[in-house]
Amino acid sequence: MSVQYFQKIYPSGYLSRLSDLIEERLTPGADKEQIDARIWDLFGEKWAVLFTDLSGFSRFVAEFGIIHFLQIIYESQRIFSPCIDRHDGILIKMEGDSMLVLFRQPVKALQCAIDMQRTAKAYNQDKIDAEKILPCVGIGYGRILTIGEQDVFGAEVNAASKLGEDTAKAWEILVTDSVVERVQTMSDIGLERIDTIPPGANGAFKVSYALE
Incomplete structure:
Protein backbone atom coordinates (compact mmCIF):
# COMPACT_ATOMS: atom_id res chain seq x y z
CA MET A 1 0.00 0.00 0.00
CA GLY A 44 2.02 3.01 20.52
CA GLU A 45 -0.48 3.21 23.38
CA LYS A 46 -2.25 0.75 25.65
CA TRP A 47 -5.98 0.52 25.04
CA ALA A 48 -8.81 -1.90 25.57
CA VAL A 49 -10.36 -2.64 22.18
CA LEU A 50 -14.05 -3.54 21.99
CA PHE A 51 -15.38 -4.93 18.74
CA THR A 52 -19.11 -5.54 18.22
CA ASP A 53 -20.97 -7.50 15.57
CA LEU A 54 -24.65 -8.35 15.06
CA SER A 55 -25.68 -12.00 14.96
CA GLY A 56 -27.74 -13.05 11.93
CA PHE A 57 -27.25 -9.71 10.25
CA SER A 58 -26.14 -10.97 6.83
CA ARG A 59 -29.05 -13.36 6.60
CA PHE A 60 -31.58 -10.63 7.35
CA VAL A 61 -29.96 -8.26 4.86
CA ALA A 62 -30.22 -10.88 2.14
CA GLU A 63 -33.85 -11.50 3.06
CA PHE A 64 -35.08 -7.95 3.66
CA GLY A 65 -32.74 -5.74 1.58
CA ILE A 66 -30.45 -2.73 1.91
CA ILE A 67 -32.96 -0.42 3.63
CA HIS A 68 -33.31 -2.94 6.41
CA PHE A 69 -29.48 -3.02 6.56
CA LEU A 70 -29.35 0.76 7.05
CA GLN A 71 -32.15 0.73 9.62
CA ILE A 72 -30.44 -1.83 11.85
CA ILE A 73 -27.11 -0.01 11.62
CA TYR A 74 -28.77 3.30 12.51
CA GLU A 75 -30.64 1.79 15.45
CA SER A 76 -27.64 -0.10 16.82
CA GLN A 77 -25.53 3.05 16.80
CA ARG A 78 -28.36 5.06 18.37
CA ILE A 79 -28.89 2.70 21.29
CA PHE A 80 -25.22 1.82 21.86
CA SER A 81 -23.76 5.36 21.73
CA PRO A 82 -25.06 6.27 25.21
CA CYS A 83 -23.50 3.06 26.57
CA ILE A 84 -20.15 4.05 25.10
CA ASP A 85 -20.43 7.54 26.59
CA ARG A 86 -21.38 6.22 30.03
CA HIS A 87 -18.24 4.11 30.19
CA ASP A 88 -15.81 6.62 28.68
CA GLY A 89 -15.33 4.85 25.38
CA ILE A 90 -14.28 6.35 22.06
CA LEU A 91 -16.00 5.13 18.91
CA ILE A 92 -13.23 4.91 16.30
CA LYS A 93 -15.21 3.57 13.37
CA MET A 94 -18.15 1.55 12.12
CA GLU A 95 -17.77 -1.04 9.38
CA GLY A 96 -21.12 -2.38 8.25
CA ASP A 97 -22.82 -3.76 11.35
CA SER A 98 -19.62 -3.66 13.43
CA MET A 99 -18.33 -1.03 15.85
CA LEU A 100 -14.73 -0.55 17.04
CA VAL A 101 -14.48 1.26 20.37
CA LEU A 102 -11.46 2.11 22.56
CA PHE A 103 -11.30 2.32 26.35
CA ARG A 104 -8.40 3.18 28.61
CA GLN A 105 -9.45 0.53 31.13
CA PRO A 106 -10.47 -3.07 30.35
CA VAL A 107 -12.98 -3.00 33.21
CA LYS A 108 -14.82 -0.12 31.58
CA ALA A 109 -14.76 -1.91 28.23
CA LEU A 110 -16.36 -4.99 29.80
CA GLN A 111 -18.88 -2.90 31.73
CA CYS A 112 -19.80 -1.18 28.47
CA ALA A 113 -20.20 -4.53 26.69
CA ILE A 114 -22.59 -5.75 29.40
CA ASP A 115 -24.46 -2.43 29.23
CA MET A 116 -24.80 -2.83 25.45
CA GLN A 117 -26.18 -6.34 25.81
CA ARG A 118 -28.76 -5.29 28.39
CA THR A 119 -29.72 -2.26 26.32
CA ALA A 120 -30.26 -4.44 23.26
CA LYS A 121 -32.31 -6.92 25.32
CA ALA A 122 -34.63 -4.13 26.46
CA TYR A 123 -34.83 -2.68 22.93
CA ASN A 124 -35.89 -6.05 21.51
CA GLN A 125 -38.88 -6.48 23.80
CA ASP A 126 -41.47 -5.22 21.31
CA LYS A 127 -39.59 -5.92 18.05
CA ILE A 128 -40.23 -8.60 15.46
CA ASP A 129 -37.35 -11.05 14.93
CA ALA A 130 -36.11 -9.29 11.77
CA GLU A 131 -35.67 -6.02 13.69
CA LYS A 132 -34.05 -7.37 16.82
CA ILE A 133 -30.48 -6.34 17.62
CA LEU A 134 -28.42 -9.34 18.76
CA PRO A 135 -24.91 -8.21 19.76
CA CYS A 136 -21.75 -10.31 19.76
CA VAL A 137 -18.72 -8.73 21.46
CA GLY A 138 -14.98 -9.31 21.50
CA ILE A 139 -12.55 -7.40 23.75
CA GLY A 140 -8.75 -7.24 23.74
CA TYR A 141 -6.23 -5.19 25.67
CA GLY A 142 -2.66 -4.23 24.95
CA ARG A 143 -0.30 -1.92 23.15
CA ILE A 144 -1.59 -0.87 19.75
CA LEU A 145 -0.77 1.73 17.11
CA THR A 146 -3.24 4.62 17.15
CA ILE A 147 -3.26 6.84 14.06
CA GLY A 148 -4.97 9.90 15.46
CA GLU A 149 -8.72 9.29 15.60
CA GLN A 150 -8.79 7.54 12.24
CA ASP A 151 -7.73 3.96 12.86
CA VAL A 152 -5.91 1.52 15.10
CA PHE A 153 -3.68 -1.46 14.39
CA GLY A 154 -2.22 -4.26 16.47
CA ALA A 155 -2.50 -7.83 17.67
CA GLU A 156 -5.19 -7.07 20.25
CA VAL A 157 -7.25 -5.21 17.62
CA ASN A 158 -7.14 -8.30 15.43
CA ALA A 159 -7.94 -10.60 18.35
CA ALA A 160 -10.93 -8.52 19.46
CA SER A 161 -12.20 -8.42 15.88
CA LYS A 162 -11.83 -12.17 15.47
CA LEU A 163 -13.63 -12.89 18.74
CA GLY A 164 -16.45 -10.41 18.16
CA GLU A 165 -17.08 -10.99 14.49
CA ASP A 166 -16.22 -14.64 13.87
CA THR A 167 -16.41 -16.49 17.18
CA ALA A 168 -18.99 -14.95 19.52
CA LYS A 169 -22.66 -15.85 19.20
CA ALA A 170 -25.60 -13.61 20.07
CA TRP A 171 -25.35 -12.22 23.63
CA GLU A 172 -21.82 -13.57 24.10
CA ILE A 173 -18.89 -11.47 25.30
CA LEU A 174 -15.49 -13.02 24.58
CA VAL A 175 -12.23 -11.55 25.89
CA THR A 176 -8.53 -12.22 25.47
CA ASP A 177 -6.31 -13.44 28.30
CA SER A 178 -4.83 -9.95 28.70
CA VAL A 179 -8.31 -8.63 29.51
CA VAL A 180 -8.96 -11.43 32.01
CA GLU A 181 -5.87 -10.42 33.99
CA ARG A 182 -7.44 -7.00 34.60
CA VAL A 183 -11.14 -7.78 35.18
CA GLN A 184 -10.93 -10.70 37.60
CA THR A 185 -11.80 -8.42 40.52
CA MET A 186 -15.25 -7.71 39.06
CA SER A 187 -17.70 -9.49 41.38
CA ASP A 188 -20.65 -9.77 38.99
CA ILE A 189 -19.04 -11.83 36.21
CA GLY A 190 -17.68 -15.30 35.59
CA LEU A 191 -14.91 -16.32 33.20
CA GLU A 192 -14.68 -19.59 31.28
CA ARG A 193 -11.79 -20.48 29.00
CA ILE A 194 -12.79 -21.35 25.43
CA ASP A 195 -10.96 -23.51 22.89
CA THR A 196 -10.67 -20.78 20.26
CA ILE A 197 -7.46 -18.75 20.54
CA PRO A 198 -7.44 -15.80 18.14
CA PRO A 199 -4.18 -14.75 16.46
CA GLY A 200 -2.42 -12.20 18.65
CA ALA A 201 -3.62 -13.66 21.98
CA ASN A 202 -2.46 -16.51 24.22
CA GLY A 203 -5.98 -17.50 25.23
CA ALA A 204 -9.60 -16.41 25.22
CA PHE A 205 -12.49 -16.57 27.67
CA LYS A 206 -16.28 -16.33 27.66
CA VAL A 207 -17.76 -13.90 30.16
CA SER A 208 -20.85 -14.96 32.10
CA TYR A 209 -23.05 -12.14 33.35
CA ALA A 210 -26.65 -11.33 34.18
CA LEU A 211 -28.38 -10.22 30.98
CA GLU A 212 -31.38 -8.75 32.79
Whole structure:
Protein backbone atom coordinates (compact mmCIF):
# COMPACT_ATOMS: atom_id res chain seq x y z
CA MET A 1 0.00 0.00 0.00
CA SER A 2 1.55 3.31 -1.05
CA VAL A 3 2.16 6.27 1.22
CA GLN A 4 -0.02 8.35 -1.10
CA TYR A 5 -2.89 5.94 -0.52
CA PHE A 6 -2.47 6.22 3.24
CA GLN A 7 -2.57 10.00 2.95
CA LYS A 8 -5.91 9.88 1.20
CA ILE A 9 -7.35 7.78 4.00
CA TYR A 10 -5.74 9.52 6.96
CA PRO A 11 -5.05 13.18 6.10
CA SER A 12 -3.48 14.37 9.34
CA GLY A 13 -0.26 15.41 11.03
CA TYR A 14 -0.13 11.93 12.52
CA LEU A 15 0.01 10.42 9.08
CA SER A 16 2.58 12.89 7.81
CA ARG A 17 4.96 11.76 10.54
CA LEU A 18 4.13 8.10 9.96
CA SER A 19 4.59 8.49 6.22
CA ASP A 20 8.10 9.90 6.71
CA LEU A 21 9.06 6.95 8.88
CA ILE A 22 7.56 4.38 6.50
CA GLU A 23 9.45 5.95 3.60
CA GLU A 24 12.63 5.82 5.66
CA ARG A 25 11.90 2.16 6.46
CA LEU A 26 11.60 1.41 2.73
CA THR A 27 15.07 2.77 2.02
CA PRO A 28 17.58 0.02 1.12
CA GLY A 29 19.74 -0.79 4.13
CA ALA A 30 17.42 0.97 6.56
CA ASP A 31 17.61 -0.08 10.21
CA LYS A 32 14.03 -1.36 10.38
CA GLU A 33 14.24 -2.39 14.01
CA GLN A 34 15.28 1.11 15.04
CA ILE A 35 12.59 2.73 12.86
CA ASP A 36 9.95 0.37 14.23
CA ALA A 37 10.94 1.38 17.75
CA ARG A 38 10.46 5.04 16.79
CA ILE A 39 7.02 4.30 15.32
CA TRP A 40 5.94 2.46 18.46
CA ASP A 41 7.32 5.29 20.59
CA LEU A 42 5.25 7.83 18.65
CA PHE A 43 2.03 5.92 18.07
CA GLY A 44 2.02 3.01 20.52
CA GLU A 45 -0.48 3.21 23.38
CA LYS A 46 -2.25 0.75 25.65
CA TRP A 47 -5.98 0.52 25.04
CA ALA A 48 -8.81 -1.90 25.57
CA VAL A 49 -10.36 -2.64 22.18
CA LEU A 50 -14.05 -3.54 21.99
CA PHE A 51 -15.38 -4.93 18.74
CA THR A 52 -19.11 -5.54 18.22
CA ASP A 53 -20.97 -7.50 15.57
CA LEU A 54 -24.65 -8.35 15.06
CA SER A 55 -25.68 -12.00 14.96
CA GLY A 56 -27.74 -13.05 11.93
CA PHE A 57 -27.25 -9.71 10.25
CA SER A 58 -26.14 -10.97 6.83
CA ARG A 59 -29.05 -13.36 6.60
CA PHE A 60 -31.58 -10.63 7.35
CA VAL A 61 -29.96 -8.26 4.86
CA ALA A 62 -30.22 -10.88 2.14
CA GLU A 63 -33.85 -11.50 3.06
CA PHE A 64 -35.08 -7.95 3.66
CA GLY A 65 -32.74 -5.74 1.58
CA ILE A 66 -30.45 -2.73 1.91
CA ILE A 67 -32.96 -0.42 3.63
CA HIS A 68 -33.31 -2.94 6.41
CA PHE A 69 -29.48 -3.02 6.56
CA LEU A 70 -29.35 0.76 7.05
CA GLN A 71 -32.15 0.73 9.62
CA ILE A 72 -30.44 -1.83 11.85
CA ILE A 73 -27.11 -0.01 11.62
CA TYR A 74 -28.77 3.30 12.51
CA GLU A 75 -30.64 1.79 15.45
CA SER A 76 -27.64 -0.10 16.82
CA GLN A 77 -25.53 3.05 16.80
CA ARG A 78 -28.36 5.06 18.37
CA ILE A 79 -28.89 2.70 21.29
CA PHE A 80 -25.22 1.82 21.86
CA SER A 81 -23.76 5.36 21.73
CA PRO A 82 -25.06 6.27 25.21
CA CYS A 83 -23.50 3.06 26.57
CA ILE A 84 -20.15 4.05 25.10
CA ASP A 85 -20.43 7.54 26.59
CA ARG A 86 -21.38 6.22 30.03
CA HIS A 87 -18.24 4.11 30.19
CA ASP A 88 -15.81 6.62 28.68
CA GLY A 89 -15.33 4.85 25.38
CA ILE A 90 -14.28 6.35 22.06
CA LEU A 91 -16.00 5.13 18.91
CA ILE A 92 -13.23 4.91 16.30
CA LYS A 93 -15.21 3.57 13.37
CA MET A 94 -18.15 1.55 12.12
CA GLU A 95 -17.77 -1.04 9.38
CA GLY A 96 -21.12 -2.38 8.25
CA ASP A 97 -22.82 -3.76 11.35
CA SER A 98 -19.62 -3.66 13.43
CA MET A 99 -18.33 -1.03 15.85
CA LEU A 100 -14.73 -0.55 17.04
CA VAL A 101 -14.48 1.26 20.37
CA LEU A 102 -11.46 2.11 22.56
CA PHE A 103 -11.30 2.32 26.35
CA ARG A 104 -8.40 3.18 28.61
CA GLN A 105 -9.45 0.53 31.13
CA PRO A 106 -10.47 -3.07 30.35
CA VAL A 107 -12.98 -3.00 33.21
CA LYS A 108 -14.82 -0.12 31.58
CA ALA A 109 -14.76 -1.91 28.23
CA LEU A 110 -16.36 -4.99 29.80
CA GLN A 111 -18.88 -2.90 31.73
CA CYS A 112 -19.80 -1.18 28.47
CA ALA A 113 -20.20 -4.53 26.69
CA ILE A 114 -22.59 -5.75 29.40
CA ASP A 115 -24.46 -2.43 29.23
CA MET A 116 -24.80 -2.83 25.45
CA GLN A 117 -26.18 -6.34 25.81
CA ARG A 118 -28.76 -5.29 28.39
CA THR A 119 -29.72 -2.26 26.32
CA ALA A 120 -30.26 -4.44 23.26
CA LYS A 121 -32.31 -6.92 25.32
CA ALA A 122 -34.63 -4.13 26.46
CA TYR A 123 -34.83 -2.68 22.93
CA ASN A 124 -35.89 -6.05 21.51
CA GLN A 125 -38.88 -6.48 23.80
CA ASP A 126 -41.47 -5.22 21.31
CA LYS A 127 -39.59 -5.92 18.05
CA ILE A 128 -40.23 -8.60 15.46
CA ASP A 129 -37.35 -11.05 14.93
CA ALA A 130 -36.11 -9.29 11.77
CA GLU A 131 -35.67 -6.02 13.69
CA LYS A 132 -34.05 -7.37 16.82
CA ILE A 133 -30.48 -6.34 17.62
CA LEU A 134 -28.42 -9.34 18.76
CA PRO A 135 -24.91 -8.21 19.76
CA CYS A 136 -21.75 -10.31 19.76
CA VAL A 137 -18.72 -8.73 21.46
CA GLY A 138 -14.98 -9.31 21.50
CA ILE A 139 -12.55 -7.40 23.75
CA GLY A 140 -8.75 -7.24 23.74
CA TYR A 141 -6.23 -5.19 25.67
CA GLY A 142 -2.66 -4.23 24.95
CA ARG A 143 -0.30 -1.92 23.15
CA ILE A 144 -1.59 -0.87 19.75
CA LEU A 145 -0.77 1.73 17.11
CA THR A 146 -3.24 4.62 17.15
CA ILE A 147 -3.26 6.84 14.06
CA GLY A 148 -4.97 9.90 15.46
CA GLU A 149 -8.72 9.29 15.60
CA GLN A 150 -8.79 7.54 12.24
CA ASP A 151 -7.73 3.96 12.86
CA VAL A 152 -5.91 1.52 15.10
CA PHE A 153 -3.68 -1.46 14.39
CA GLY A 154 -2.22 -4.26 16.47
CA ALA A 155 -2.50 -7.83 17.67
CA GLU A 156 -5.19 -7.07 20.25
CA VAL A 157 -7.25 -5.21 17.62
CA ASN A 158 -7.14 -8.30 15.43
CA ALA A 159 -7.94 -10.60 18.35
CA ALA A 160 -10.93 -8.52 19.46
CA SER A 161 -12.20 -8.42 15.88
CA LYS A 162 -11.83 -12.17 15.47
CA LEU A 163 -13.63 -12.89 18.74
CA GLY A 164 -16.45 -10.41 18.16
CA GLU A 165 -17.08 -10.99 14.49
CA ASP A 166 -16.22 -14.64 13.87
CA THR A 167 -16.41 -16.49 17.18
CA ALA A 168 -18.99 -14.95 19.52
CA LYS A 169 -22.66 -15.85 19.20
CA ALA A 170 -25.60 -13.61 20.07
CA TRP A 171 -25.35 -12.22 23.63
CA GLU A 172 -21.82 -13.57 24.10
CA ILE A 173 -18.89 -11.47 25.30
CA LEU A 174 -15.49 -13.02 24.58
CA VAL A 175 -12.23 -11.55 25.89
CA THR A 176 -8.53 -12.22 25.47
CA ASP A 177 -6.31 -13.44 28.30
CA SER A 178 -4.83 -9.95 28.70
CA VAL A 179 -8.31 -8.63 29.51
CA VAL A 180 -8.96 -11.43 32.01
CA GLU A 181 -5.87 -10.42 33.99
CA ARG A 182 -7.44 -7.00 34.60
CA VAL A 183 -11.14 -7.78 35.18
CA GLN A 184 -10.93 -10.70 37.60
CA THR A 185 -11.80 -8.42 40.52
CA MET A 186 -15.25 -7.71 39.06
CA SER A 187 -17.70 -9.49 41.38
CA ASP A 188 -20.65 -9.77 38.99
CA ILE A 189 -19.04 -11.83 36.21
CA GLY A 190 -17.68 -15.30 35.59
CA LEU A 191 -14.91 -16.32 33.20
CA GLU A 192 -14.68 -19.59 31.28
CA ARG A 193 -11.79 -20.48 29.00
CA ILE A 194 -12.79 -21.35 25.43
CA ASP A 195 -10.96 -23.51 22.89
CA THR A 196 -10.67 -20.78 20.26
CA ILE A 197 -7.46 -18.75 20.54
CA PRO A 198 -7.44 -15.80 18.14
CA PRO A 199 -4.18 -14.75 16.46
CA GLY A 200 -2.42 -12.20 18.65
CA ALA A 201 -3.62 -13.66 21.98
CA ASN A 202 -2.46 -16.51 24.22
CA GLY A 203 -5.98 -17.50 25.23
CA ALA A 204 -9.60 -16.41 25.22
CA PHE A 205 -12.49 -16.57 27.67
CA LYS A 206 -16.28 -16.33 27.66
CA VAL A 207 -17.76 -13.90 30.16
CA SER A 208 -20.85 -14.96 32.10
CA TYR A 209 -23.05 -12.14 33.35
CA ALA A 210 -26.65 -11.33 34.18
CA LEU A 211 -28.38 -10.22 30.98
CA GLU A 212 -31.38 -8.75 32.79
